[in-house]
Amino acid sequence: MPTKPLRISRSGLRLFLECPRCFWLDLHHKIKRPPGYPYTLSAAVDYLVKQEFDKYRSTDNLPPIFATSGIDARLFSGQELPEWRNNFKGIAYYDKNLDATLYGAVDDVLQFNDGSLAVVDYKSSGSREINIYDDYQKQMDTYTHILNKLGYTTQPNAYFVFYVVQKDGGGFQNVLPFREELRAVPVNPDWVQEAFEAAVKLSRQDAPPPPSEECDHCNYVASANKYSVEVIGPRKIIP
Numbered sequence: 001m002p003t004k005p006l007r008i009s010r011s012g013l014r015l016f017l018e019c020p021r022c023f024w025l026d027l028h029h030k031i032k033r034p035p036g037y038p039y040t041l042s043a044a045v046d047y048l049v050k051q052e053f054d055k056y057r058s059t060d061n062l063p064p065i066f067a068t069s070g071i072d073a074r075l076f077s078g079q080e081l082p083e084w085r086n087n088f089k090g091i092a093y094y095d096k097n098l099d100a101t102l103y104g105a106v107d108d109v110l111q112f113n114d115g116s117l118a119v120v121d122y123k124s125s126g127s128r129e130i131n132i133y134d135d136y137q138k139q140m141d142t143y144t145h146i147l148n149k150l151g152y153t154t155q156p157n158a159y160f161v162f163y164v165v166q167k168d169g170g171g172f173q174n175v176l177p178f179r180e181e182l183r184a185v186p187v188n189p190d191w192v193q194e195a196f197e198a199a200v201k202l203s204r205q206d207a208p209p210p211p212s213e214e215c216d217h218c219n220y221v222a223s224a225n226k227y228s229v230e231v232i233g234p235r236k237i238i239p
Contacts, residue, residue, distance in 0.1 A: 004099075005099050005100065005101070006098075006099065006100035006101065006203060006204075007092075007100070007101045007103065008100060008101070008102055008103075008200070009090075009102075009103055009104060010102075010103070010104030010139060010142050010143070011104075012026075012027075012199070013102065013142060013192075013195060013196060013199055014135060014138065014139075015033075016198070016199040016202070017138070017195060018215065019212045019214075019215035019217065020209045020212070021209050021210065021211055021212060021215070022215060022217055022218070023199065023202065023203070024202060024205070024208040024209060025208060027203050028203075033217050034217075042124045045122065045163055045178075046107060049107075049122045050107065050108070050122075053108060056075060057077055060074060060077075065161055065180050065181075065182050066110070066159075066182065069182050071110070071159075072112065072113060073111060073112045073113070073118070074110070074111055075109075075111070076108070076109035076110060076111040076117060077111075078111075081109065084105065084106050084109070085105055085106060085107070086105060087105045089103070089105075090104045090105040090106070091103060091104060091105075091106060091143060091146045091147060091150065092146070093146045093149040093150055095196070095200075098197060098200045100196070100200045102142070102145075102146060102192075103146070104139075104142060104143055104146065106119055106120070106121070106143055107120055107121045107122045108121075108122070110155075112155060114153070115153060116154055116155050117147055117153070117154050117155065118154065118155035118157060118158055118159060119140055119143045119144055119147070119154075119158040119159070119187075120159045120160075120161065121136075121139065121140065121158070121159070121160050121161070122160075122163065123136070123160055123161070123163070124162070124163040124164075124165075124178070125162060125163070125164050125165070126164075126165045126167075128164075128167075130162050130164065130181060130183065132160070132183065132185055136160065137185060140158035140160075140185060140187050141187050141188055141189045141191065141192055142189070143158070144158060144187045144189045145189035145192035145193065154187070154189075156187065157185060157186055157187065158185055159182060159183070159184055159185075160182070160185065161181075161182055162180070162181045162182075162183060163178040163179070163180055164178060164179045165177070165179075166178065166179050
């Protein structure tokens with residue numbers, strides 16, 4: 001029986017790495033983990049930063065956060081950029097042998113004088129200290145891997161532009177001040193292809209893998225299933 005083409009997003013690959021069972025249930029039955037709070041403020045910051053950086057792009061100038069750091073590059077202005085930024089298209093690599101696509105949307109891209117590219121991601125935070133979480137690192141590794149598979153040469157580093165809320169202003173006053181910081185992180189895309197292949201293989205299995213002891217969601221379901229629920233009128237009685 002022929003397999004169907006697959007599209008696995010960067011967040012889907014993250015889910016696979018966190019819990020193969022949750023990944024399989026999401027893909028096969030649209031059973032999703034309960035959603036967290038929407039990051040509407042972060043999304044608004046991303047939107048505004050894109051607008052600001054695009055003004056510099058239109059004049060072929062670097063935003064000050066890059067220019068003052070001595071980075072010898074320019075903002076990528078290729079015709080692919082709007083698609084690369086699109087959440088439903090993104091930078092996408094189709095693996096013919098797997099009949100599957102890995103994709104993800106980038107915030108921005110730097111192009112260096114030798115033509116090589118580096119991924120840029122905007123992050124907003126209310127924490128005092130900047131943290132490069134493991135998921136942030138994997139995000140940059142994955143995007144760099146896709147660019148490599150598309151034939152682009154990439155830089156050894158990717159870049160985060162952090163917007164950190166300053167809490168020492170003495171009040172809100174209808175203005176939310178941010179501190180802008182640039183962080184370069186070494187990228188290691190070597191693990192991505194193997195993880196992608198494993199995710200594709202699992203997705204084509206007819207049965208899900210067992211629950212993961214390390215998955216909070218699997219543990220919650222397992223614990224809840226230990227109890228029977230008897231419904232009497234509008235009340236629920238849990239023995």
